[in-house]
Amino acid sequence: MNKIYLTIAALFVIAAMACQPPKMDAYEKNLEIPGHEWAYSHTPSFEVTLKPEDTAYLYNIYVNVRHTDAYAFSNIWVLVSTQFPGDSAIQQRVELPLADVSGKWLGSGIDDIYEHRIxxxxxxxxxxxxxxxxxxxxxxxxxxxxxxxxxxxRIEKAGQRP
Incomplete structure (x- = not known):
């Protein structure tokens, strides 16, 4: 009988822990490019919500790119716009290398599809x-x-802020 009460108590604790809202350890979302042709007018955007306890950490930020082997360039230049809560957006031009100097793709590939996390x-x-x-x-x-x-x-925790 004592084991039954312990089992019920353990299940109750596990259920209570499962109901707690998760902290932001990592965020990742990928969006399809319409027709697999990225036009200037198409600006994929992502919203990430941080709770007050999440601001105590440092984060690594990545751009994911998925392309075919037919992609004609060794890199891709993107304008990255970042808007902080309550602020206006800041924009910077960033080069994303996709191949080395010999033309070999840097990302992981399956068949003729290559994925990069830069x-x-x-x-x-x-x-x-x-x-x-x-x-x-x-x-x-x-x-x-x-x-x-x-x-x-992709945004992932990189440790606590000093």
Missing amino acids: PIQQKAILNKAGTYRFSFQQNMRQNPLPDVLNVGL
């Missing part, structure tokens, strides 16, 4: 609770940019 900021400080908005616009000379399948954002 760091754009290490140990970033996201010190405001609220919703952050990130958007990406391709900034190459060719428009639309063919053979780009997906673009995405």
Whole structure:
């Protein structure tokens, strides 16, 4: 009989822990590029909401790119727009290397599809609770940019802030 009460108590504790809202350890979302041709006018955007306890950490921020083997360039330039909660957006032009100098793709590949997770900021400080908005616009000379399948954002904890 005592074991039954212990089992019920253990299940109650596990159920109570499962109801707690998760903290933001990592965020990742990828969006499909319409027609697999990335036009200037298509700006995939991502919203990440941080709770007050999440602001005590540093974060690594990545851009995910998925393309076919037919992609004609060794890199892709993007305009990265970041809007902090309550602030206006800031924009920077970032080069995302996709191949080495010999033309070998840097990402992982299956068949003729290649995936890249490219760091754009290490140990970033996201010190405001609220919703952050990130958007990406391709900034190459060719428009639309063919053979780009997906673009995405990954944010992961990199340790506590000093």
